Amino acid sequence: MAVAKxxxxxxxxxxxxxxxxxxxxxxxxxxxxxxxQFSVSRMTARRALQELTEQGxxxxxxxxxxxxxxxxxxxxxxxxxxIADEVEARGHAYSARLLQLTELPCPTIxxxxxxxxxxxxxxxxxxxxxxxSLPLQLEARxxxxxxxxxxxxxxxxxxxxxxxxxxxxxxTEAEHTVEAIWPDDFTCKHLMLKKAEPCLRLTRxxxxxxxxxxxxxxxxxxxxYRLGGHLNFSLPNSKEGI
Amino acid sequence: MAVAKxxxxxxxxxxxxxxxxxxxxxxxxxxxxxxxQFSVSRMTARRALQELTEQGxxxxxxxxxxxxxxxxxxxxxxxxxxIADEVEARGHAYSARLLQLTELPCPTIxxxxxxxxxxxxxxxxxxxxxxxSLPLQLEARxxxxxxxxxxxxxxxxxxxxxxxxxxxxxxTEAEHTVEAIWPDDFTCKHLMLKKAEPCLRLTRxxxxxxxxxxxxxxxxxxxxYRLGGHLNFSLPNSKEGI
DNA sequence: ACAATTTGGTTGTATATACAAGTTGGTGGT
DNA sequence: ACCACCAACTTGTATATACAACCAAATTGT
Numbered sequence: 001m002a003v004a005k006x007x008x009x010x011x012x013x014x015x016x017x018x019x020x021x022x023x024x025x026x027x028x029x030x031x032x033x034x035x036x037q038f039s040v041s042r043m044t045a046r047r048a049l050q051e052l053t054e055q056g057x058x059x060x061x062x063x064x065x066x067x068x069x070x071x072x073x074x075x076x077x078x079x080x081x082x083i084a085d086e087v088e089a090r091g092h093a094y095s096a097r098l099l100q101l102t103e104l105p106c107p108t109i110x111x112x113x114x115x116x117x118x119x120x121x122x123x124x125x126x127x128x129x130x131x132x133s134l135p136l137q138l139e140a141r142x143x144x145x146x147x148x149x150x151x152x153x154x155x156x157x158x159x160x161x162x163x164x165x166x167x168x169x170x171x172t173e174a175e176h177t178v179e180a181i182w183p184d185d186f187t188c189k190h191l192m193l194k195k196a197e198p199c200l201r202l203t204r205x206x207x208x209x210x211x212x213x214x215x216x217x218x219x220x221x222x223x224x225y226r227l228g229g230h231l232n233f234s235l236p237n238s239k240e241g242i
Numbered sequence: 243m244a245v246a247k248x249x250x251x252x253x254x255x256x257x258x259x260x261x262x263x264x265x266x267x268x269x270x271x272x273x274x275x276x277x278x279q280f281s282v283s284r285m286t287a288r289r290a291l292q293e294l295t296e297q298g299x300x301x302x303x304x305x306x307x308x309x310x311x312x313x314x315x316x317x318x319x320x321x322x323x324x325i326a327d328e329v330e331a332r333g334h335a336y337s338a339r340l341l342q343l344t345e346l347p348c349p350t351i352x353x354x355x356x357x358x359x360x361x362x363x364x365x366x367x368x369x370x371x372x373x374x375s376l377p378l379q380l381e382a383r384x385x386x387x388x389x390x391x392x393x394x395x396x397x398x399x400x401x402x403x404x405x406x407x408x409x410x411x412x413x414t415e416a417e418h419t420v421e422a423i424w425p426d427d428f429t430c431k432h433l434m435l436k437k438a439e440p441c442l443r444l445t446r447x448x449x450x451x452x453x454x455x456x457x458x459x460x461x462x463x464x465x466x467y468r469l470g471g472h473l474n475f476s477l478p479n480s481k482e483g484i
Numbered sequence: 485a486c487a488a489t490t491t492g493g494t495t496g497t498a499t500a501t502a503c504a505a506g507t508t509g510g511t512g513g514t
Numbered sequence: 515a516c517c518a519c520c521a522a523c524t525t526g527t528a529t530a531t532a533c534a535a536c537c538a539a540a541t542t543g544t
Contacts, residue, residue: 004527030494041529046495054296062495063536180422180442180464198440198464200422222422222440246497272524283499288525304525305506490541497534505526514517 005040009048012038017057017068028058028066083218084160087131095133098156099190100126103145110142113205114212123151125161128190135191136224141216147208165206165214175205183219191221198222247282251290254280259299259310270300270308325460326402329373337375340398341432342368345387352384355447356454365393367403370432377433378466383458389450407448407456417447425461433463440464 016022029037034045049066052058060066087094106114106122116122123143129136141161143151154164183191183199191199202218258264271279276287291308294300302308329336348356348364358364365385371378383403385393396406425433425441433441444460 006527032494041531043530044528047527049495060495061537063493063538065494178420178442180440180462182440182464198422198424200420200442220422222424248497274524283501285500286498289497291525302525303507305508305523307507307524486544488541488543491539492537493539494537495535497532499532500530502529503527505524507524508522509520510522511520512518514515 005038006044006047006051009034009038009040009045010052013048013052014057022068024068024070026068028068030065083129083137084163087129087136092132095130096157096160097128097130098125099128100124101152101156103152106142110215113215114142114144116144116146121145123148125151125156127156127161129160131224134224137218137220138187138190139216139218141214143214144212147210147213161214161216175207177203179203180222181219183221187219191219193221200225247280248286248289248293251276251280251282251287252294255290255294256299264310266310266312268310270310272307325371325379326405329371329378334374337372338399338402339370339372340367341370342366343394343396343398345394348384352457355457356384356386358386358388363387365390367393367398369398369403371402373466376466379460379462380429380432381458381460383456385456386454389452389455403456403458417449419445421445422464423461425463429461433461435463442467 013022013028016028022028028049031042031046031049034040034048035042038045049058049060053060053066056069058066059069084094084096102124103121104124105119106116108118110116110122111118111120114122123145125139125141125143127139127141129139139161143161143165145151148165151161151164154161156164179201181199181201183193183196187193187199188196198221200220200222202220204216204218206213206216255264255270258270264270270291273284273288273291276282276290277284280287291300291302295302295308298311300308301311326336326338344366345363346366347361348358350360352358352364353360353362356364365387367381367383367385369381369383371381381403385403385407387393390407393403393406396403398406421443423441423443425435425438429435429441430438440463442462442464444462446458446460448455448458
């Protein structure tokens, strides 16, 4: 068998979800319906549904049906709290200041991370995230224009880049590194640090099926931010670039 | 059906692995053998093997058999590179200096994290991990003596605490937070920092089935260490304590 | 009008069977 | 000694079937 039947059904369902034909929390065909549509036994259709459930793509309830899960938990690697949600979950006021949103020639190091060539056009955004008007995080982000051509026309006061990108390029995964750094003057200024203090810098590279989407440097003062909860450190996947 | 048959088989297999009857990389019964032993169909036995494989407990090879996976990847939350392996993977020399290994009365904050009471006895170890004789990480660890009574008699020059604990209390999960901190004089001294610089502090709390096992503070200079690869940030599980 | 029951659809568990595909080790021929 | 082949065993895929557990909505009885 060239490719297994249950895998074909999974591919079909994933594509339906990806193009938006089956939105979040909508019902997907039942085991019997899929079995008939694909001319397979119920057990085979069941396997497709089962595996998508294990991957967090669907959720199922006995006696009711199978449904599309919320996209944010699509890939478990993307279960990252959006900083806006995080702040609001603390009952504080979130706001953001857009400092820059342009196209610029791609620096070498960014090019290799995004699979572009040096001086190819790349989108760049610089945003300060604030919690109760106090700077919490400086976000510098490079975005692959081949994958997200409309990036520079977005309004990032109503939506963070992470939210927008999750919408545009779903079903992605992410790669992270965490460093403790000494902020430069520029960073100090935008984080309103009176004197320099240790900062946490999270470097996040996200991927869609078609390759790297964006590279973000998220810098936060150690005194105002910590990475919490469950962190799962897995072996580095060998990806092209970097 | 009170409890599903496939779940009973899983429980049995897990217990065999936990007590060491089936060591790492040893063969476990085949689908047909399990089916006969438990008087179930092959498909039911298969399901038990399948789910344990998905959980990373077993690995299987078509035509060969099913085997116990390396314990360190038991819970995906424990796929943390041991610092010794990490250093050796870079082709460098790993060594460690044990500074302290004692029993002491439990500080309040540690007690709540480990489910003990203030001033209950708790084991404490302090270790410097070195890469090519350069301090890479200062490890301060509190260990629950109820779960690991022999902790203070171990030889941590040949084995890191993390390795030892993984052996003693397998099938655990871990909770992490990452902070950027400004090291105190004590930390500076043991990390041989001429002048203070931002440090990454990873706080790691590990759990076995019976509760919290240990709480470790792993502090590394930002200039010598970064947390890399794939990090998976999941929502904080509500655990007792802390 | 209200409550109890039935009905139909859904997922969950389990079985028996068949064949495909991969690995290992032995068997026999050269 | 070496190679080709085969047999036995393993996991992987797929089917047809049966019944259990559960839920929601329709039906029925009072």
